[in-house]
Amino acid sequence: MTVENSASTELNWWSLPGRFLRQEILPVLTNLRLAIALLLIIALFSISGTVIEQGQSPAYYQSNYPENPALFGFLTWKVIQVVGLDHVYRTWWFLGLLILFGTSLTACTFTRQLPALKTAQRWKYYEEPRKFQKLALSAELDSGSLNSLQEILQNRRYQIFPDPEKDHILYARKGIVGRIGPIIVHVGIVTILLGGIFGAMTGFMAQEMISSGDTFQVENIIDAGPWANTRNLKDWSVRVNRFWIDYTPTGGIDQFYSDMSVVNKAGEEVDHKKIFVNQPLRYRGVTFYQTDWGISALQIQFNNSPIFQLPMASLDTNGKGRIWGSWIPTKPDLSEGVSVIAKDLQGMVLIYNSAGKLVDTVRSGMSAEVNGVNLKIVDVIGSTGLQIKSDPGIPLVYTGFALLMLGATMSYFTHSQIWALKTGDRLYIGGKTNRAQVAFEQEILEILNTLSPQPKT
Numbered sequence: 344m345t346v347e348n349s350a351s352t353e354l355n356w357w358s359l360p361g362r363f364l365r366q367e368i369l370p371v372l373t374n375l376r377l378a379i380a381l382l383l384i385i386a387l388f389s390i391s392g393t394v395i396e397q398g399q400s401p402a403y404y405q406s407n408y409p410e411n412p413a414l415f416g417f418l419t420w421k422v423i424q425v426v427g428l429d430h431v432y433r434t435w436w437f438l439g440l441l442i443l444f445g446t447s448l449t450a451c452t453f454t455r456q457l458p459a460l461k462t463a464q465r466w467k468y469y470e471e472p473r474k475f476q477k478l479a480l481s482a483e484l485d486s487g488s489l490n491s492l493q494e495i496l497q498n499r500r501y502q503i504f505p506d507p508e509k510d511h512i513l514y515a516r517k518g519i520v521g522r523i524g525p526i527i528v529h530v531g532i533v534t535i536l537l538g539g540i541f542g543a544m545t546g547f548m549a550q551e552m553i554s555s556g557d558t559f560q561v562e563n564i565i566d567a568g569p570w571a572n573t574r575n576l577k578d579w580s581v582r583v584n585r586f587w588i589d590y591t592p593t594g595g596i597d598q599f600y601s602d603m604s605v606v607n608k609a610g611e612e613v614d615h616k617k618i619f620v621n622q623p624l625r626y627r628g629v630t631f632y633q634t635d636w637g638i639s640a641l642q643i644q645f646n647n648s649p650i651f652q653l654p655m656a657s658l659d660t661n662g663k664g665r666i667w668g669s670w671i672p673t674k675p676d677l678s679e680g681v682s683v684i685a686k687d688l689q690g691m692v693l694i695y696n697s698a699g700k701l702v703d704t705v706r707s708g709m710s711a712e713v714n715g716v717n718l719k720i721v722d723v724i725g726s727t728g729l730q731i732k733s734d735p736g737i738p739l740v741y742t743g744f745a746l747l748m749l750g751a752t753m754s755y756f757t758h759s760q761i762w763a764l765k766t767g768d769r770l771y772i773g774g775k776t777n778r779a780q781v782a783f784e785q786e787i788l789e790i791l792n793t794l795s796p797q798p799k800t
Contacts, residue, residue, distance in 0.1 A: 372450040381444040388440070392431035395423060398548055398566035404429060430566060433543045445536040452529045463522045466504070468512045469762045472771050478762070479780075480787050481773035487794040489513050489765050492772070495793055496761065499786070513763040518756040521777070527750030534743030542736025544568040549731040554639035555586040555724055558606070561629065561731050571733070575627060579613070580606050586727040588636065588688050596687075599636045601727040628733050635728020638667040638685055641692070642721035645673075650721055655685065673714040681713050688725045694718070759783055761790075770794070 371377060396403070404420035413419045427434035475481040493503055493513060501515040547567035553559050561576045584602040591597045598619050605614035605626050616624045624631040638655045645651075655667040665686065672680040681702065682695040690707035696714075703711040710719040761774040772791065776783040 369450055369454060372447045373454050374447075378444065378447050378451070381440060381447065385437075385440050385444060388431055388437055391428055395428050395431075397430055397432075399429065432539070433566070433568060438540055438543065441536045441540055445533045448529045448533055452526055456526045456529060460522045460526065463519060463758060466514050466516070466760070468506055468509075468514055469764055469771075469773070470509075470512055472764065472766065472769070475762065475764070475771045475773040478773035479775045480784060481771070482787070482791055484770040484772065484791065484795050485768060487770040489763055489770075491794060492763055492770070492790070495790055499790075501759075501761065511765040515761045515763075516759065518758040520753050521756035521758045524750045524753030524756065527746055527753060529750075531743045531746030531748075531750055534746060535740050536743075538736035538739030538741075538743055540736070541739060542568075542734040545570045545572065546732065546734040546736065547571040547573060548733075551729045551731065552635070552637060552639075552726050553581075553583045553729065554726045555583055558582040576629070578608065579626070581624075581631065582606055583727055586636070586725045588725065590687075590689060594687075594689075599633065599727075601633055601729070603631065628735060630732050630734075632730040632732070633727065634730040636688075637665075637726045637728065638688065638723060639726035640724040641669055641671075641683060641685070642724065643671060644719040644721055646717050652724070655724075658684075671718065673716050673718070679714050681718070683720075685723055688723055690720075690723055692720050692723065757783065759786075761787075 396407075401420070401424065404423050408414055408418060408420040408423055410419045410421065423429050427436070431437055469475060472483070475483075489505075489511065493505070493515075496503060496515045499517070501517045502519075504514045504516075506512050545568050547564050549561050549564040551559060551561070551563055558580050560580050561573075564573065567573070582604045584604055586599070586601050588599040589597040600617055600619045602617045603615070603624055604612045605624075607613050614624070614626050618624045618631060618633045620633055623633070637657065640652045640654050642650055642652050653669050653671060655669045658666050658668050660666060666684055667686070668682060668684045670680050670682050674680070679697065681697070682699075684693045684695070685691065691704065692706070693704055694702045694711055694713060696702050702713055705711050705720050707720055707722050710717050712718075757776055757779045759774060759776040761772065763773075764771040772787075772794075774783070774787055
């Protein structure tokens, strides 16, 4: 074997992966049916992640998705946890679908969209009349000049490309931005996918139930990506200055609010906001949403004693509403006491004796005589339910959506091309467009009528 043959064999060996990529992998990745199938699958699992509660405890799924009867005949808590439907957006297979879809769009951009743009930017002057017959629209005029045609096309916002060496030919185009639009759309979608992947890997979600007046740090993290950075949560705290509920005249909840302050390690306020539904507090990439409420404690007073604060617990009503209760001892040895129940923050409290009989109904600031003592209900303390999220991928997602809308708008521009040739007294005009064919035909007719107006009859 000669040295040349050996080098040629080695070159062919190393070129095999590239040839396999071009001939086998790229045609599959750029297949439109694959892209549509991936998009539908991603949409389907995204819907499941919206319908099925994410990041809940195993007991929650066992209670709401039992094995008998199974939802839709197959969806049980075991299926949810084995497949990962309780944390869809962080499963390896969902992230793999996003990566595959993004790879398909990127491959399509480089193999189809960019070459199409380069082709649209290149052109050839038509120097022979027979070439105009190949165009979708063409005409031959007995009169007219290239100068007049050039002026007409400029008024219609065409970009003119005359031949610097030959003054009898001309090329014009407009709407090249329409060829750029699909590329921008693909870039926008890929940016959204990258933002989703980045957010899934670096974000976290937490839940807290905080009493009015308490200060807390974010600790109850229920779901977090493998790269989530929660160390900076220790540098600051959040104080719930006050929690309250506005009620409708009929007693229903109109809106609930939390007045919140962010404080540093020295206890100094660095941010402050009143939050309610759809109006969260944002600080250092962490967002606090108002999602729930409860009753955390009851302030009471016996005769002229100091004010005591007793915790309230949520009672099981089998889905028939929400109530909170507590037991209040009326003797120092805890041998006697009463039960108190509240259902909202309007101040109404029901008092029951040890036999379960209703003793009295009082409001905040009122007193009742129970077991020989004067029991005063000073206040009902509410608690705010907060959902806390951090998603560093959101700026990328918003950028992607902006690019997507920009690219979609750019795609509506029609890319139109016109050629002209002047030979003797004859003027040949032809053109083509990539869309809006009827409008382009009308435009060509108007240009021809302007160049060679019809005689009045």
